Every structure is written in structure tokens, then in C-alpha cells.
Amino acid sequence: MxxxxxxxxxxxxxxxxxxxxxxxxxxxxxxxxxxxxxxxxxxxxxxxxxxxxxxxxxxxxxxxxxxxxxxxxxxxxxSTGNSAFDSYKADTLRRLEEEQNNFEAFLERLREAKDKAEFDQFMDDRAKREDAD
Incomplete structure (x- = not known):
């Protein structure tokens, strides 16, 4: 066999x-x-x-x-077989993913701030129109 x-x-x-x-x-x-x-x-x-x-x-x-x-x-x-390099690579990938998540969170906060500013402007314009009428 x-x-x-x-x-x-x-x-x-x-x-x-x-x-x-x-x-x-x-x-x-x-x-x-x-x-x-x-x-x-x-x-x-x-x-x-x-x-x-x-x-x-x-x-x-x-x-x-x-x-x-x-x-x-x-x-x-x-795995590359080199434990020191594998550890370095894992740490670097973790750090990069953390930076990416932080940047995406920053962009989300930026979008929310822009949306809030646009909404506040809309409400101010609406209040001015109502005062003018």
C-alpha cells in the first residue's frame, strides 16, 4: 500500500x-x-x-x-518562520488598523459636524423667514 x-x-x-x-x-x-x-x-x-x-x-x-x-x-x-519578524508584522498591522479606525472615526465626526452646521444654518434661515413674514 x-x-x-x-x-x-x-x-x-x-x-x-x-x-x-x-x-x-x-x-x-x-x-x-x-x-x-x-x-x-x-x-x-x-x-x-x-x-x-x-x-x-x-x-x-x-x-x-x-x-x-x-x-x-x-x-x-x-507566517514567515521568523518569529521576530512575525511579531513585528503583527504589531505593525495592528497599529495600522488602529490608525485606520481612528481616521475613519475622525471622518465620521467631520461628516456629523458638517451635517449639524448645515442643519443649524437651515434652522436659522427658517427662523429668519418666519420673522420676516
Whole structure:
């Protein structure tokens, strides 16, 4: 009996849906949109299902492309074998993610302040109109 063949473990081949999803992810957001448009053209429920899936899986509105998300995940989990470098890489990635989260929070506060200023201006203009009438 061939012991080498019996010791090897084979990963199951992903189903057609997973293969298609991976292929579209590699091509980027444009491929997802093209598939959705073609789905609407040929059979509208397919386009609608793709649109719902893109929204549900957050592929439609994320700032990063699908390929960027996957490459970042793969790079952050892959070990180089050098524990000092792996530790440095993990710390750096953690710090960068923290900086990104802080920056996104800053942008959100900036948007909220702008919205509040616009609303306050609207209310002031409205009060002035009412006083003039």
C-alpha cells in the first residue's frame, strides 16, 4: 500500500458558487457589477439576486476591492518562520488598523459636524423667514 498517498489530505474542491465568487473577487468590483447587469439583461431575478448578495456581503459599498480584502487577509495570517519578524508584522498591522479606525472615526465626526452646521444654518434661515413674514 502506498503510505504517501494515504497520508496526504486533499482539500475538497469548492462548489461552482464558491469558484465563481472567487473568480469575480479576483477580477474586482467591476466584474461583480458586470455580472449583475448581465443577470438583469438575461433574466432579471438573477440580477436581483446578485444585487442582494452584493449588498448583503458588503461587496457593493466597501471602499476596498474584493481582491484587496483577500490579499490583506492572506498576508496578515501567513507566517514567515521568523518569529521576530512575525511579531513585528503583527504589531505593525495592528497599529495600522488602529490608525485606520481612528481616521475613519475622525471622518465620521467631520461628516456629523458638517451635517449639524448645515442643519443649524437651515434652522436659522427658517427662523429668519418666519420673522420676516
Amino acid at each position: 502506498n503510505t504517501l498517498a494515504s497520508e496526504q489530505t486533499f482539500a475538497p474542491r469548492p462548489n461552482w458558487f464558491a469558484r465563481t465568487e472567487n473568480w469575480l473577487d479576483e477580477k474586482g468590483k467591476g466584474a461583480w457589477i458586470a455580472a449583475m447587469v448581465l443577470g438583469f439583461i438575461f433574466f432579471w431575478p438573477v440580477g436581483l439576486a446578485l444585487l442582494a448578495y452584493m449588498i448583503w456581503s458588503k461587496r457593493m459599498f466597501s471602499g476596498k476591492s474584493c481582491a484587496q480584502r483577500r490579499s490583506r487577509t492572506v498576508m496578515s495570517t501567513r
